[in-house]
Structure formats: C-alpha cells, structure tokens
Amino acid sequence: MLKISGILMLIGGILTFIVSVGALIAGGLLGGAVANELAGEAGAVAGTAIVGVALIIAGYMLVIAIFNSVVGIMGIKNANNPEGAKKCFIMGIISITSCVRETNSVSSYNCSNISA
Numbered sequence: 001m002l003k004i005s006g007i008l009m010l011i012g013g014i015l016t017f018i019v020s021v022g023a024l025i026a027g028g029l030l031g032g033a034v035a036n037e038l039a040g041e042a043g044a045v046a047g048t049a050i051v052g053v054a055l056i057i058a059g060y061m062l063v064i065a066i067f068n069s070v071v072g073i074m075g076i077k078n079a080n081n082p083e084g085a086k087k088c089f090i091m092g093i094i095s096i097t098s099c100v101r102e103t104n105s106v107s108s109y110n111c112s113n114i115s116a
Helices: 002-037 040-077 082-107
Strands: none
C-alpha cells in the first residue's frame, strides 16, 4: 500500500512541478501584456506586480512539488521496510497540512477590497 501511495505522490509532485512552471510562464506573459497595454508608469507597476505574484505562487508550488516528490520516493523506497513507515507517515501528514493550508488561503481571499 505504501508503494502505491508513493507512486501517486511522485506523480502528483511531477504534475505540480509542470503546473508551477506553466504558472510562471503565464504570469510573465500576462505581466508583459499588461505592461504593454497600459501606458507609462502604471503599466510598468501593474506588470511588475503581476509577475511578482506569479513568481511567489509558482515558487510555493515548486516547493510543494519537490516535497511531494521526495515523499513519494521515500514511500517507494520504504515500501518493504516497516521502520521507514513512521517517517513516511509524518511526511504524509506534513503534505496534507500544506495542501489544506494552500486551499484555505486561496478560498478565503476576498476580492471586495480591490478597487477598479
């Protein structure tokens, strides 16, 4: 069972890595498009802000991808080792906690504070 969970975590880590790279590229393209569309200093500030937010989000996703990949590899390696199961269990709890924290922070964002 631990080997199957490890494989799934490794696949999830790889997919999260791909999505984080895509988010970084999309944020850069969107920031450049906003900077080109808006004239002057406002465009530069808005474009830089968008790129900065994309960089923070992609960086956080990249850390999660690396962590999930490491957890998956540990699960695959310790599938036949009962002593390694405790480490894998703790790493799994940390992974679940980070996912819940990420989901909670995204769902609690309030867009009513943004002025047009």
